[in-house]
Amino acid sequence: MKSKNLLSTLGSIAAASMVIRTIVNDFLPPQVMNYFSCKLENLSHHFTSQITIVIEEFRGLAVNQVFEAVDIYLGSKTAAPSIQRVKVGKSEKDNKLALSMDRGGILVDVFEKVEMKWQLVCSPVDSVPSRNQNNGGDLNSSLRSEVRRYELSFHKRNKDLVIDSYLPYVLERAKLMTEEKKMINLHTVVYGRWDVEEIKLKHPMTFNTLAMDSELKRAVMVDLQHFTNGEEYYKRVGKAWKRGYLLYGPPGTGKSSLIAAMANYLKYDIYDLDLTDLQNRESETESDGNQGDNQVTLSRLLNCIDGLWSCCGEERIIIFTTNHKERLDPALVRPGRMDMHIHMSYCNVSIFKQLAFNYFGIGNDGVFEQIERMLEEVNVSPAEVAGELMKKNWNREAAFQGLLQFLHEKKERHLKCEEEILIVPPFAESPQFPSSQSNRGRWRSGRRGRGRRRVRDGVAAHASICQRSGSTNVMETNCREHVVAELDCCVAFDVNAHSAPNMGFEGLKNM
Ligand SMILES: Nc1ncnc2c1ncn2[C@@H]1O[C@H](COP(=O)(O)OP(=O)(O)OP(=O)(O)O)[C@@H](O)[C@H]1O
Numbered sequence: 001m002k003s004k005n006l007l008s009t010l011g012s013i014a015a016a017s018m019v020i021r022t023i024v025n026d027f028l029p030p031q032v033m034n035y036f037s038c039k040l041e042n043l044s045h046h047f048t049s050q051i052t053i054v055i056e057e058f059r060g061l062a063v064n065q066v067f068e069a070v071d072i073y074l075g076s077k078t079a080a081p082s083i084q085r086v087k088v089g090k091s092e093k094d095n096k097l098a099l100s101m102d103r104g105g106i107l108v109d110v111f112e113k114v115e116m117k118w119q120l121v122c123s124p125v126d127s128v129p130s131r132n133q134n135n136g137g138d139l140n141s142s143l144r145s146e147v148r149r150y151e152l153s154f155h156k157r158n159k160d161l162v163i164d165s166y167l168p169y170v171l172e173r174a175k176l177m178t179e180e181k182k183m184i185n186l187h188t189v190v191y192g193r194w195d196v197e198e199i200k201l202k203h204p205m206t207f208n209t210l211a212m213d214s215e216l217k218r219a220v221m222v223d224l225q226h227f228t229n230g231e232e233y234y235k236r237v238g239k240a241w242k243r244g245y246l247l248y249g250p251p252g253t254g255k256s257s258l259i260a261a262m263a264n265y266l267k268y269d270i271y272d273l274d275l276t277d278l279q280n281r282e283s284e285t286e287s288d289g290n291q292g293d294n295q296v297t298l299s300r301l302l303n304c305i306d307g308l309w310s311c312c313g314e315e316r317i318i319i320f321t322t323n324h325k326e327r328l329d330p331a332l333v334r335p336g337r338m339d340m341h342i343h344m345s346y347c348n349v350s351i352f353k354q355l356a357f358n359y360f361g362i363g364n365d366g367v368f369e370q371i372e373r374m375l376e377e378v379n380v381s382p383a384e385v386a387g388e389l390m391k392k393n394w395n396r397e398a399a400f401q402g403l404l405q406f407l408h409e410k411k412e413r414h415l416k417c418e419e420e421i422l423i424v425p426p427f428a429e430s431p432q433f434p435s436s437q438s439n440r441g442r443w444r445s446g447r448r449g450r451g452r453r454r455v456r457d458g459v460a461a462h463a464s465i466c467q468r469s470g471s472t473n474v475m476e477t478n479c480r481e482h483v484v485a486e487l488d489c490c491v492a493f494d495v496n497a498h499s500a501p502n503m504g505f506e507g508l509k510n511m
């Protein structure tokens with residue numbers, strides 16, 4: 001009997017509330033309704049201990065960067081037990097899958113022992129947005145079928161922690177994760193302009209696999225870290241956020257490899273300029289009697305470097321490589337243009353051991369002593385050593401014996417060569433005198449038609465400009481008192497696979 005009464009009371013209450021709701025909806029204007037709902041909300045806030053921060057997807061027409069960062073950050077937390085649905089995607093620019101929360105998902109993150117409850121809320125958007133519709137300034141909402149927002153709820157007492165520490169932490173983590181995922185692009189100049197299509201640089205060289213003096217390697221890594229973390233410092237001292245590196249040493253000692261390792265370490269894109277081609281184009285122009293406008297002068301090059309760096313906001317590194325540092329113009333190598341000079345040396349014992357470890361995973365072997373003795377007597381590049389070790393990479397013993405034999409033969413060749421040099425002028429154009437083992441050292445005669453100047457193993461062949469974004473700018477100058485082609489330091493050619501085939505000063509200007 002009692003339960004029957006209770007049921008009928010509940011039924012009456014439900015019916016009455018429906019009638020009241022209908023009357024309120026039909027007769028009260030929306031403004032009054034909004035007023036009352038706000039009041040009710042405020043009242044409930046008074047009693048609740050929770051605060052909610054809302055992060056909408058758009059701010060006006062632009063994507064809200066905090067939303068993006070939260071999306072990335074929470075994507076790394078999708079293993080949390082509270083998550084039941086996960087979205088997976090990947091764009092061409094990513095090298096990993098991107099995970100993110102699906103709509104309605106709830107995720108609890110813990111930061112400094114405080115629980116942070118995240119929820120992805122999606123609300124449908126009316127097809128015709130009303131004037132009074134409160135969409136938080138999100139103009140995109142009128143173009144979309146739904147608007148998304150993250151809601152972060154936490155206890156009131158942790159408000160400062162969330163604003164001052166947690167959200168900045170989320171932004172920082174998201175930035176790091178984006179960098180980790182980022183593929184490095186290699187840009188070259190084609191027909192006087194930066195290529196439109198990006199080439200993904202998948203060079204596997206890292207500081208772990210690069211064989212060089214370990215102290216020097218550490219110094220380079222520390223220097224790069226200081227540079228990338230130095231935005232505030234550069235601002236404070238009033239300097240453009242830029243750093244120049246000069247890599248010098250004989251062919252095959254790892255200069256290009258070091259550039260790849262640096263780019264992989266920093267996740268910077270590479271803008272590769274083959275200065276040799278600039279020079280070759282000039283030679284052609286000169287022989288056509290068209291000397292002048294397109295010439296690369298030292299001062300123009302310097303202005304390009306300085307202008308490029310000075311005009312752009314982001315951090316930038318420029319790396320020059322050369323086989324002959326001593327021939328470079330002092331103006332080019334002074335601090336501020338080339339701040340750190342890194343010598344890539346012939347193979348010594350330490351470099352050999354690193355290579356042996358890379359190729360065979362060992363730090364010592366019976367034959368090492370003989371090899372190390374030979375390395376003190378004969379100059380071989382790490383590229384030559386690596387080449388010998390690869391020849392028989394399935395048989396460690398045979399590979400090291402092969403290397404030993406190669407070292408003996410090279411020593412003999414060297415002694416024989418020294419004798420012959422006594423009777424033949426060293427700069428005679430003769431196939432007997434290749435200047436190095438690498439392509440760079442070969443004589444290059446008339447390779448691209450008649451009238452071409454012959455150039456020899458040289459310097460300043462290569463400039464790689466590494467930067468985070470694609471925005472570049474260059475100042476121009478009319479000054480051309482030093483033609484680079486006439487300087488010793490720029491008689492060069494480079495046969496790296498990634499050098500641009502047709503490049504002129506326009507390429508520099510268009511950076
Ligand atoms: N220091 C090194 N550590 C590991 N591998 C190396 C090193 N130096 C050279 N090599 C190997 O030799 C190859 C050629 O080296 P790299 O192109 O980096 O030399 P380089 O100094 O730039 O030569 P060049 O002056 O002729 O341009 C690399 O692909 C790599 O396999």
